[in-house]
Amino acid sequence: MKIFPVVMAGGSGTRFWPLSRKSWPKQFLALAGSRPLLAETVARLAPLARPEDTLVVLGPAHEKAARKLLPELPRRNVIVEPCARNTAPCVGLAALHVRRRDPEGVLLMLPADHHVARPARLRAALASAARLAAAGRIATIGVRPSRPETGYGYLEVGAPLAAAGRRGDGAFEVKRFVEKPDLATAERYLAGGGYLWNSGIFAFRADVILEEIARRMPELAKLLDGIGAALGTRREAAAVARLFPRAPSISIDYGVMERSDRIAVVPADFGWSDVGSFAALPEVRAGDRSGNVTEGEALVLGRNNVVLARGGRTVAVVGADDLVVVDAGDAVLVCPRSKAQDVRQAVEELKRRGREDLI
Amino acid sequence: MKIFPVVMAGGSGTRFWPLSRKSWPKQFLALAGSRPLLAETVARLAPLARPEDTLVVLGPAHEKAARKLLPELPRRNVIVEPCARNTAPCVGLAALHVRRRDPEGVLLMLPADHHVARPARLRAALASAARLAAAGRIATIGVRPSRPETGYGYLEVGAPLAAAGRRGDGAFEVKRFVEKPDLATAERYLAGGGYLWNSGIFAFRADVILEEIARRMPELAKLLDGIGAALGTRREAAAVARLFPRAPSISIDYGVMERSDRIAVVPADFGWSDVGSFAALPEVRAGDRSGNVTEGEALVLGRNNVVLARGGRTVAVVGADDLVVVDAGDAVLVCPRSKAQDVRQAVEELKRRGREDLI
Numbered sequence A, B: 001m002k003i004f005p006v007v008m009a010g011g012s013g014t015r016f017w018p019l020s021r022k023s024w025p026k027q028f029l030a031l032a033g034s035r036p037l038l039a040e041t042v043a044r045l046a047p048l049a050r051p052e053d054t055l056v057v058l059g060p061a062h063e064k065a066a067r068k069l070l071p072e073l074p075r076r077n078v079i080v081e082p083c084a085r086n087t088a089p090c091v092g093l094a095a096l097h098v099r100r101r102d103p104e105g106v107l108l109m110l111p112a113d114h115h116v117a118r119p120a121r122l123r124a125a126l127a128s129a130a131r132l133a134a135a136g137r138i139a140t141i142g143v144r145p146s147r148p149e150t151g152y153g154y155l156e157v158g159a160p161l162a163a164a165g166r167r168g169d170g171a172f173e174v175k176r177f178v179e180k181p182d183l184a185t186a187e188r189y190l191a192g193g194g195y196l197w198n199s200g201i202f203a204f205r206a207d208v209i210l211e212e213i214a215r216r217m218p219e220l221a222k223l224l225d226g227i228g229a230a231l232g233t234r235r236e237a238a239a240v241a242r243l244f245p246r247a248p249s250i251s252i253d254y255g256v257m258e259r260s261d262r263i264a265v266v267p268a269d270f271g272w273s274d275v276g277s278f279a280a281l282p283e284v285r286a287g288d289r290s291g292n293v294t295e296g297e298a299l300v301l302g303r304n305n306v307v308l309a310r311g312g313r314t315v316a317v318v319g320a321d322d323l324v325v326v327d328a329g330d331a332v333l334v335c336p337r338s339k340a341q342d343v344r345q346a347v348e349e350l351k352r353r354g355r356e357d358l359i
Helices: A038-049 A059-067 A087-101 A118-135 A183-192 A205-216 A218-228 A236-246 A250-255 A278-284 A337-352 B036-046 B060-069 B087-101 B119-134 B183-192 B206-216 B217-232 B238-244 B254-255 B276-283 B337-352
Strands: A003-008 A055-058 A079-081 A107-113 A140-145 A154-158 A174-180 A195-205 A263-268 A293-296 A298-301 A306-309 A314-318 A324-327 A332-338 B003-008 B055-058 B078-080 B106-111 B138-143 B154-160 B174-176 B195-205 B263-268 B293-296 B298-303 B308-309 B313-317 B323-327 B331-336
Touching: A003 A038, A003 A087, A038 A059, A038 A107, A038 A118, A038 A298, A055 A059, A055 A087, A059 A079, A059 B036, A079 A087, A087 A195, A087 A218, A087 A236, A087 A250, A087 B263, A107 A118, A107 A205, A107 A306, A107 B313, A118 A140, A118 A195, A118 A263, A140 A154, A140 A205, A140 A250, A140 B060, A154 A332, A174 A250, A183 A195, A183 A293, A195 A205, A195 A250, A195 B293, A205 A218, A205 A250, A218 A236, A236 A263, A236 B254, A236 B263, A278 A306, A278 A324, A278 A337, A298 A306, A298 B337, A306 A314, A306 B254, A314 B337, A324 A337, A324 B331, A332 A337, A332 B323, A337 B298, A337 B313, B003 B036, B003 B087, B036 B060, B036 B119, B055 B060, B055 B087, B060 B078, B078 B087, B087 B195, B087 B217, B087 B238, B106 B119, B106 B206, B119 B138, B119 B263, B138 B154, B138 B206, B138 B254, B154 B263, B183 B195, B195 B206, B195 B254, B206 B254, B206 B337, B276 B308, B276 B323, B298 B308, B308 B313, B323 B337, B331 B337
Parallel strands: A003 A055, A003 A107, A055 A079, A140 A263, A293 A306, A298 A314, A306 A324, A314 B331, A332 B313, B003 B055, B003 B106, B055 B078, B138 B263, B293 B308, B298 B313, B308 B323
Antiparallel strands: A107 A195, A140 A195, A154 A174, A154 A195, A174 A263, A324 A332, B106 B195, B138 B195, B154 B174, B154 B195, B174 B263, B323 B331
C-alpha cells in the first residue's frame, strides 16, 4: 500500500478579512500556530508519506505562494486547478495524478485550512482509514462531537465493520450524512450519541474513487477521462485548461460520499477545528485568564474578545466582551464574535466601492 | 460696560484617547466641526468682543499650541497657569488680569471644550448675562434640559428677577445648585420643569468676583492678592509660579456660586453639549440614516456607532451597534458607547506599561 496525502488548498473564503485577501487566503494565514495553516497541514502528514508522494491542489493565484511555503514538495506535486469547482473535480484531478504513479495508491484527502491539536491521533486515524481504503472502501474520518455545533455537517454511525482490517481499526458503516443541523437537532445528536462531525477528511484508492465518480457523476468522469489521457503529455496543460472549467461545481460529499455504498467511518478525537471564522480562534489558541485571545500590542479590558494587533499599533478594547478586533495594517475590522460570519459583507461592500486594493 | 471673554482651556482629560494626548487634549481636537473646539469657542465669541479683549487660560504644556491656533490673540492674552487647580483659581487669575485693564470689566467665562449648535442664541444669552453682571450680579447661563441627562449638574430656578436690566432679559434667581442626579431625579427635573442644566458659563465683573472670592475663599484671595500686586511687573512670572500652585483645587461652582447671594440665571437654549466623551458625538455631529457618526474611510454595517478613521486606513464595523471605534494612526480604540467614560482606564493601563509615547 502506497500513501499519497493530497492537501486541498483551493479555498478563497473572505471570512478572515482583513487578514485574508484574494491573493492570500485563509490557508496562508498563521491562525492557530506560528506557521500558515497549509504549512501546518503538510507538516503533520510528513510522518505518513515522503514529500515526493505528497500533493497540494490549489488555484493559479496561489501557486507561487504555495511553492515558496512548501519548498520540500517537488514542482510537479503542486497541482493547479484553472478555476475553483468545489471538491469533487479537485478529488478527481488528484486521483488522476495518483493513478499515473500507482493505480492502487491510496489518497488521503485533507483540507488545508483546518487545525489539529493532536496530530499523532489524526495520523493514527488516517492509518486506519488508509488500510480500509487499500481494501477498497471509501473511508472518512468522523470526529466525536464535544459540543452541539451547528456549523458542521454530521454523519450517523452504522454497524461496526466486521472485516475492518487485521487490527479491527474501530471503523463503522455510515448510515447517512446530515447537513448542518439546527441547535435542537445538534443537541439531540450530542446527547444521544451515534453521530460524528464530518471532518471532510477522506481516504480512498485512486482507482476506487475514479470508479465511484464514473458511476455517480458520469459528466465529471467524462471530463476526467479527457484530462487523464493527456496527463504527462505535451497536451496536459491545454487539456486541463479546456476541460476542467466545464466540470460541475459539486462537493465530493454530495457527489459521491452520500450516495456510495462503500463508505466507512473511522471515529477519532484529535482536537479538530475547521477554524471557520475569527470567532473560532479561542478553540485553537490559548486565551488569557479573561478568555481573551490576543496577538501583538493588545490592551484588552473585557472578556472573551479576539484581538489581533498585526498592524504594529496598539489596539485597546475597553469595557467590551465577545468582540473580534483585527488590525491588519491597512484595514481594521470590528465585529461581535456572534457575527464573525458576516465579515464577508464588508468584503462585498469594499468590492462595491471599488477598493480592490483591500480585498 | 466692557466685555472680556475668558476661555478656560486648562483641561487635560483622557476620555478622548487615542485622539487626545497629554500634549494635545480635548480642546485641541476638531470633535464637532472642522476646527478644534478651542478655536470654535473663541470664534463664536468674536461678535461680542475684540481679540484684544479676549483671554485664554491654560497650562504651560499647551501655550505654544494655543498661540498657533489663535494667532489673532495678543501674546499677553494667553494666560498660563503653572499647574491645574480647577476653576476657582483660574477665575481668580483671569479676574486679576481683567481688573488691571478695567476694574468694572465684565468677564464672560466659558469652557473651551463645549459645543454650541446655535451660537447666535448663546451670544444673546451672554449679552443678557453681561448686562446682569454689569449691574453687580453673578450671572450664569442655564440650559433648558431636553432629556433626563445624569451627566450634568442642574440648578433650580427661583423667582424672576424684577430688575433684570432694561430689556427684562428673562433672568431668574437661583434657588440652588444640584450635583449630577440619578436617573429618577433627572426625570423628575425634566417632567416638573424649574430645573436647568448648569452650563459652566458665567458672567461677572472683575471686582465683584474678586470680592466674592475674598468673602467665600479667603485662602485663595490671599494668594491672588500676592499675584495681583506683582501683575505687570518684573516679578509677575515669579509670583505666579510661587503662589498659584498653593491655591486649593476647587471649582468656582463649589467655591463661590453655590454660596453667593448674587447669583442670577439666564435660561437659554442654544444646542449645547459638553461633549463629555466619544459617546456624545452623535449629539454634535450629523449621523447617517442608521445613526452612525463616521469620519474617514469607515465602512459600517450596524446602527448608532461612532467610527472615526483618522489613521488613513479603512475601518470596517460589521454587525455591531452602539460601538465607539477610533483609529488615531498609532493606536486604535474599541469600546461600547455606554462605556466611553472608561477610556481613561486604557490610558491608566498604558501608563502602567510605560507607553508614555501613546498617552
